[in-house]
Amino acid sequence: MPVSASNEAVRLTALHRLQLLDTPPEPAFDRLVELARTLFEVPIALISLIDADRQWFKARCGLAANETSRDLAFCNFTILHDTVFVVPDATRDPAFAGNALVTGEPHIRFYAGAPLITEPGIRLGSFCIIDTKPRQLEAADIRNLVSLAQATLSEIWLRSLLEGRSGLGSAPGSAPCAPAMSFGHRQVLAGAQIRAARGLLNWTINQLSEASQVSVNAIKRLEAGGGSLSMRTSTADKIVDTFESRGVVFTGRSASTAGVAYSGRQPRL
Missing domain, CATH: 1.10.260.40 (lambda repressor-like DNA-binding domains)
Known part of the structure; x- marks a missing residue:
């Protein structure tokens, strides 16, 4: 069973209300992950939404899969926090060392995710960056990652408002x-x-x-x-x-x- 927040039912209701899951790619979101990959010099950048039993990618750059099991999702831990969640080296972290995404493709080593917070306590997913080698995240990088998460939320709001x-x-x-x-x-x-x-x-x-x-x-x-x-x-x-x-x-x-x-x-x- 994946780790989940105490308000999981409320969180899922908020996520499903937005009707983002399983929608086609959209340039506004794709541009943000492409920017992140360039800005942080990482091979993978994602906008991940955490559903009941899966994580689904609204936008992805450097990864072929459009979803994974929630049990494997690093982002499932990100939504337990209001701050950026960082794993400098997954092979040295007991929570992730045996993860199939670490031991196999895409061989995750570094992960950092900023939660997509719609209101206090409600985190839909994360804007995350991934590298195949260990690394640290500087304070300026954290601020930039948070800004990209905020830009993602702005696009989500605008999309929802305009589509009713x-x-x-x-x-x-x-x-x-x-x-x-x-x-x-x-x-x-x-x-x-x-x-x-x-x-x-x-x-x-x-x-x-x-x-x-x-x-x-x-x-x-x-x-x-x-x-x-x-x-x-x-x-x-x-x-x-x-x-x-x-x-x-x-x-x-x-x-x-x-x-x-x-x-x-x-x-x-």
């Missing part, structure tokens, strides 16, 4: 989607929600900045955030008020259910 997963987005002209809770009581605002909301109105960042009186740089920082940000800020208030006054509704209480929809209301003047 779990009511995560509706285009103008479609049926209105009621907010899960009034804005004042919502817990998070996901960076990709802002991007998707701009898409509904066909706005540039400059247009949002002018309408909300929030600086362009601040908006860029918010949109680049990999997970979610607190609603308890005046900046978040300004952005949401600007969109809601133009008929955009922000839905969901957590990062895994966060979304946007178009209400069809006339703009408030």
